[in-house]
Amino acid sequence: MFVFNKSMRVIPINYIQLNKKTNNRKKEVNYISLGFKGKRKLPDDYERRINFLKENDIDEFYAHSIASLPTIQYKRALELMDENVFEQSIPHVAQLSDEKYLQAQDLIKLGIIDQNLSGLAKNNKRVFERIKDLRKKGLHIDYLMLYCKLTKKQYEEAIKLIEKGYQQDVAAYLVQLTQEQKEIFISLINNNVYAPLAFEVAKQKQETRNRTIKFIENGVQAYDAIEISELSKTDRKKAEKLLETNIGDSNIAKLSKLRGKDKKRAKELFDSGVFPEYICDIIHIENGKIQNQDYQRYLEKGYSITMSYSLSLLSKNEMEILSSILKKFPEMEDLFKDNYDINIIENQITEENSAEAILSKEMRTPEGTLITLIKTFSADGLKTESRIEEYKDHSTSSFVRKGNRLIRINYNKFGQMDEILQILEDDITHSVEGAVYSKASKILPGAYDSVYYDISDFREDNSSEEKSMHFDMPNIVTGDGIQISKTTKNPDGSVVFTEKFNMNDCISERQYEEKRDDNGNIISCNYSYKISLTDGSVLMNINRSRNKISEDKFLEIINGIKYIISFDNQNKKIYISDGKNNKTLDFSEILPFYSKEIIWNTIKSQPIDTLLTIAKKVDKWSYCNNQDSQIYSHINEICTGEDLSVIAHETGHVEQKIKSDSLYNDDFLEIYDAEMTNFLTNFSYNEQEFIQYFSPRADLSEAIGYEEFISEANLLLTTYGSPVPTLTTRSQILSRYFPKSIAKIAEILGKSSKKSLLE
DSSP: OOOOSOOOOOOOSOTTOTHHHHTHHHHHHHHHHTTOOSOOOOOTTHHHHHHHHHHTTOOHHHHHHHHTSOHHHHHHHHHHHHTTOOTTTHHHHHTSOHHHHHHHHHHHHTTOOSTTHHHHHTSOHHHHHHHHHHHHTTOOGGGHHHHHSOOHHHHHHHHHHHHHTOOHHHHHHHTTSOHHHHHHHHHHHHTTOOHHHHHHHHHSOHHHHHHHHHHHHTTOOHHHHHHHHTSOHHHHHHHHHHHHTTOOSTTHHHHHTOOHHHHHHHHHHHHTTOOHHHHHHHHHHHTTSSOOHHHHHHHHTTOOHHHHHHHHTOOHHHHHHHHHHHHHOTTHHHHTTTTEEEEEEEOOSSSSOOEEEEEEEEEEOTTOOEEEEEEEEETTSOEEEEEEEEOTTSOEEEEEETSOEEEEEEEOTTSSEEEEEEEEEOTTTOOEEEEEEEEEOSSSTTOEEEEEEOOTTOOOOOOSTTSOOOOOHHHHSOSOOEEEEEEEEOTTSOEEEEEEEEETTEEEEEEEEEEEOTTSOEEEEEEEEEEEETTSOEEEEEEEEEEEEETTEEEEEETTEEEEEEEETTTTEEEEEOSSOEEEEEOTTTSOSTTHHHHHHHHTTSOHHHHHHHHHHOSEEEEOOGGGOEEEGGGTEEEEOSOHHHHHHHHHHHHHHHTHHHHSOHHHHHHHHHHHHHHHHHSOHHHHHHTGGGSGGGGGGTSOHHHHHHHHHHHHTTSSOOOSGGGHHHHHHHHHHOHHHHHHHHHHHTTTOOSOTTO
16 A cells, blocks of 8 residues: 655654543544534434445444545445545535535546545635646645635735745745735745744734744743744743743643633643643543543542543554554553553554554652653563653763663754764663764764764763763763764865764665755766675665756766756756667646746756656656655655755655565565564664654654665665755664665665666
């Protein structure tokens, strides 16, 4: 199965607090309940319907909603299933009027099968015709709702902006703002605030907006900054005090509004270790505003408040998984009586899926340090423990028991690892063996300068829960070390990144060099990537270069084979020759009506193998923000920004469609499984969370882990990493700690082949 409409965007969350995700399950239940008005008698064949839907892999939440529909609407739901409509949309679309349902069918033919379907189909005929026209001309599916809300005049202005080269969502937001608001909006966009949030900030009154921007500058996530800045003066002061306690950003606005007995009760719950994001709901349950009988039942069994509430949010399927794991680890029952929270994760490493339960508990020191204890229990018998400390300055430390990692991290304003100290310990004596210090390069975004230090004289036992891990980097990183990776700038302005990293029995060596013109366009680049075993056996060896001959002609050399690539700007054709073979690629049909020239200019900066893959399997290439890039596999469409790394990732998804039989083989899954298990067992949660998108825990970000890993491997086999602010850290982690998996993907994709790509 391919990922439909899955964004590369990293959602701005607190990466180390998995417990925050648990609350999403409750939101899903509420979302589904919106589709029904009042109570409804269940159909006579309700149980048969439920069993049928489950057999067809419909999630139980949506299965119950669909199964309870009247006969005619249920038949519609089955039709929608056959058309691969997203399950969360099915009950809503099935209940549309006949007229709107026909409109939904028109949208499905245009490839819209996701969560946007119902909302788009509900529009009046005039707006609906606008939607169809925009979609046919290449507007990003997720941006269509924006254009529904525009007046005729705003719509016409937005189209003109798109034709001038503005990003599609940015154009729709700009036409709704005053001149002053436009300037604020663009400023926020340029500082990497996500466009919808930048729009909300720009619309605020000046005084409120100034507060929001100040919160964002101080590290508060934009969504929470907006909520907090709009509070009354009294509540805002309370929220600011809560921020000082290192409570986190989310839910602060709600907590600050509590009064009297509720406020007192909130403090009691907080002091006893209840998760802040649960406190308001628990108070509402105690006051009778929310009905949750399961919560009361678990309390009566002697479970803690946090555990009782988190268990009450689990689905039937998740409870079954938990029960099976509990049989293997009876000691888990003791944790239920302490203030632990629980997440159930279904692994997707192999076809024989396993599962795990992640239990986490928070404690706070008087100094404001947030300590999170995490215990992971897996159905396959694996158990790991780790500890995280988060400080007021948004830096963290993390330790893994039964592993050999201790890590101290400082984060930049994008939530990415800016400064990293990885201490390698003996997992029995806890004596320090060495340390790797990495700092994000200021010369080449997305690269890290790293040094290995021998600090065997340093001793500190961090295994006990009482021991602080808040040590200073300068006191440990001293003297000379061994350079692992480094970025330098040459006198001619070219930038060079080199890396040699030894992990287990693999050595990964990478070198990237680029030179840009005065306008920032790359005129030459070279990339080599070699993975070998410590015995000298070479698993992978890739060499790539690209040099600009003229404005419309380039020389590319891939693994020793030279290619001349020429671009016909008028007819949107590409001519490729290796000296023996010639190939013409016609991109005129896949370019969108809107943003055609922008996509064409983007195409001119892409390597040959990317263009060959897209020309072979893509029917449409539309334009969007880098973070909103995605693939619609069911209609052979990709939406990308202009960044090479983002396009390489999405091209990886296209490769999966072309070579699905060879990619999902036992050899690759076995290697990926082994390296991922090693990583999840021995590496800190700080590191794990940055690559959860590619891991068995990928269901937290609504992705399939190994499919995303293949796509990111395609990125790393094409270029050094990603300069996109929210995507930089993951490339470094994957390239260093998954060498065998990447080498296997290179073999399957033919990236290390010495045969001509034109044969």
